[in-house]
Amino acid sequence: MEELPQSVNKLLESSHTETYVSEVPRLLREDDKNTPIIVGVDEAGRGPIFGSMVYCAAYIPVDFMDCLKSSGESNLKYGFDDSKKLTDVKRDELFGYIWNENAGVKVKSDVTEDAIKQLKHNTGYVLTGISARDISSGMMRFPPTEVYNLNQQAHDTTMDMIKRISEDLKLNIDHVFIDTVGPPESYQRKLEARFPKIKFTVSKKADSIYPIVSVASVIAKVTRDMHLKELSKESGGVGSGYPSDPNTVKFLKQNVSPVIGWKPEFTRFSWNTTNSYLSEENEKYGTVLIKWEEEYITTGKKRKQNEKITTLEPSQRRGLLTMDSFYDI
Known part of the structure; x- marks a missing residue:
């Protein structure tokens, strides 16, 4: 996809955390806003040393839920699944169906023009990119008792997205399905206390169990990858941003600045991998040891x-x- 989605452009506007809210789907605009909807929440980019952690809350009318399933009378065979199980081409295809008005080209013969329109007209989402700069800022607060850890950041972001859908957009949320961060039981109780009128299901591997979470997973993953690619263009590319990626490791070694390290716009300095270059292993990499x-x-x-x-x-x-x-x- 050459054209950038509005969600990616929104994240590029600032080196701090930004949130994008898609238009309310056409069928929900045309119908009564009391139409019950389900919401799926998932993230991409929790572990990388480069790039944002992107959270997505995708929603559809309850009546459209069966259309996302992999079997059944209403099956439209989109192919949503845990984003890690899908190829890059398939993820881009699925995300394109949702955001791109011109995404009408069939990649698979069983995904019809009508099916693409139905998905587009029934799906909305809220997306938040927690920037690398803000992740580091939260995790490196002083004193240590004030540290804003990654789980807390994830929980607060999820609750903010749900608030935007239920209170700001005033849509009627019936049920929210969430891929857990931390113990699912305590996380679910926390959500139920904040939103007592909404049903929640917090589960491990929710993106493989609930199709609406798979939708959120795909949107988050594609957005994160596109955002990081744009951020790192001037630097020659940082790969996936994961410490296990040979391209990322190569970039780390070849582009470390003696004082700055790497660009704070996309670097998580709170990660041991990046921190080691500037502290314990500073002599090895020729960086300045800062007190x-x-x-x-x-x-x-x-x-x-x-x-x-x-x-x-x-x-x-x-x-x-x-x-x-x-x-x-």
Whole structure:
């Protein structure tokens, strides 16, 4: 897909977290907004060292639910599944059916023009890209008791998306299906307490069980990949952003700056992989060892020279940098 979706353009507007809300599907606009809908929530990009973590809450009318299934009388054979099980071409195809007004080209003979229109006219979504900069900022807060960990960020993002659908768009949510982050039981109780009038099912591998979660999974995955590709164009490409990707490893080694590391717009400095280049293995990679103020005013961390500094007086802190002042995060 050469043209960028509006959701990707929205994320490119800022190096901080952004949310895109699609138009309410035509059939929900034309019908009474009391029409019950189901919502599926999933994410892409939890583990990479580069790029945003993208969350999607996709929704359809309850009556359209059977059309997403892989079997049955109403089967339209779209092929939604856990996005990790699908090829890049198949994910792009499915996402194109939803967002692109010109996506009418049949890739498979059993996906008809009418089926594509039905999917487009019945599907809406809210998408949030939690930027690498904001992920790092949350996870590296000081003091440690104020750390905003990845699970908390994911939970808050999910609840915000549900709020946008139910309270801002004023759509009638009947049931929300969510691929869990953390223990499903406690997460479900948390959601039910926040939205007592909505039914929730929080499950492991929900994207393989509930087709509406598969829709959210595909939208999130394609959006994340396209966003990262655009962000890294000037840098020559960073691969998938996962530490196990040889292209990402190659980029890490060949593009590390002695002081900055890598671009804060798409780098998660809170990950051990990136942090090691700038701290424990700084001599190996030729980077500058920076003395962060936070490390010296906590418990007195031992340095390589076995020096131990407990608490520095304000007058002794000159020359020490803080993470906030350095990366502006």
